[in-house]
Amino acid sequence: MNRLQIHDVSVVYPAAQGGAPVTALSDVKLTINQGDLVVALGASGCGKTTLLNLIAGFISPTDGYLTLGDSNIPGYPRVSLGRDIGDEVTGPGADRGVVFQKHALLPWLNVIENTEFGLKLQGVDKEKRRARAAEFLKLVGLEDFHNHKTYQLSGGMQQRVGIARALTNDPQMLLLDEPLGALDALTRESLQELLLDVWNETNKMMFFITHSVDEALLLATRLIVMSPRPGRITHEFELDFNRQFLQCRDARKVKANPEFIAMKEKVLEIIHGDEEATEND
Numbered sequence: 600m601n602r603l604q605i606h607d608v609s610v611v612y613p614a615a616q617g618g619a620p621v622t623a624l625s626d627v628k629l630t631i632n633q634g635d636l637v638v639a640l641g642a643s644g645c646g647k648t649t650l651l652n653l654i655a656g657f658i659s660p661t662d663g664y665l666t667l668g669d670s671n672i673p674g675y676p677r678v679s680l681g682r683d684i685g686d687e688v689t690g691p692g693a694d695r696g697v698v699f700q701k702h703a704l705l706p707w708l709n710v711i712e713n714t715e716f717g718l719k720l721q722g723v724d725k726e727k728r729r730a731r732a733a734e735f736l737k738l739v740g741l742e743d744f745h746n747h748k749t750y751q752l753s754g755g756m757q758q759r760v761g762i763a764r765a766l767t768n769d770p771q772m773l774l775l776d777e778p779l780g781a782l783d784a785l786t787r788e789s790l791q792e793l794l795l796d797v798w799n800e801t802n803k804m805m806f807f808i809t810h811s812v813d814e815a816l817l818l819a820t821r822l823i824v825m826s827p828r829p830g831r832i833t834h835e836f837e838l839d840f841n842r843q844f845l846q847c848r849d850a851r852k853v854k855a856n857p858e859f860i861a862m863k864e865k866v867l868e869i870i871h872g873d874e875e876a877t878e879n880d
């Protein structure tokens with residue numbers, strides 16, 4: 600079983616000219632198991648993107664460390680009792696796929712060339728990488744768009760290519776930094792459903808950042824709420840609204856569930872409290 604573990608991690612950004620250092624994350628502990636869809640919510644500046652960048656290996660912790668690995672590989676766990684499974688995360692790797700808010704596709708390549716790009720860099724032969732890219736383009740509903748240039752596609756379709764591209768590398772984990780934030784409401788809903796289908800079908804670990812409480816509650820198996828100054832995880836909730844959605848395929852019905860409404864109120868209260876505290880600082 601794959602697992603990502605974050606062990607007592609802090610991140611301090613050095614002082615900019617004339618300013619003080621910023622403690623973006625303080626003493627963060629988090630375990631993400633195979634099949635977890637962890638969503639991070641929190642007031643602006645609470646360290647969500649810093650946490651994602653750490654998991655992606657784009658930045659290093661000031662204190663603490665992260666591990667990622669498969670407990671079924673002989674030799675693991677390195678330490679008993681299920682802790683320290685896997686290898687220390689020390690930089691970016693193909694085991695983690697990142698989907699950004701802005702898709703970051705290459706405009707001179709068509710859809711399938713963009714999707715297979717990571718495998719091409721890894722030296723996978725053309726037939727193999729085409730077949731894998733086609734498989735994931737089908738999964739995101741773009742099987743008829745292989746030869747389109749990415750700038751000919753709508754924003755939602757471009758994000759679908761970004762998701763297919765990340766999946767084509769077969770990462771253990773998908774990291775998504777507000778991937779739906781720039782989309783109109785209807786496209787956003789259809790991509791939420793797509794992501795739940797992808798999660799359900801692939802059973803990959805996912806770490807997802809959003810500013811939308813509705814989106815967080817609908818998608819998450821575990822919701823973490825973060826607070827700023829210093830950034831830390833203050834609340835964690837186990838949720839099953841995504842399972843409810845996958846059963847009934849009706850997001851509006853799930854969102855009308857009194858439990859959903861009560862959880863939304865609870866989370867909004869936490870976040871608004873943090874925002875007011877920050878404004879009063």
Ligand SMILES: Nc1ncnc2c1ncn2[C@@H]1O[C@H](COP(=O)(O)OP(=O)(O)OP(=O)(O)O)[C@@H](O)[C@H]1O
Nearest residue numbers: 612613621623642643644645646647648649650830
């Ligand atoms: N490269 C950097 N150098 C210095 N400070 C930084 C840097 N990146 C982020 N910060 C600061 O670290 C804190 C956490 O930032 P981060 O972007 O991780 O928060 P966030 O929760 O993702 O915010 P938002 O919701 O606004 O995107 C903020 O105070 C931010 O100003």
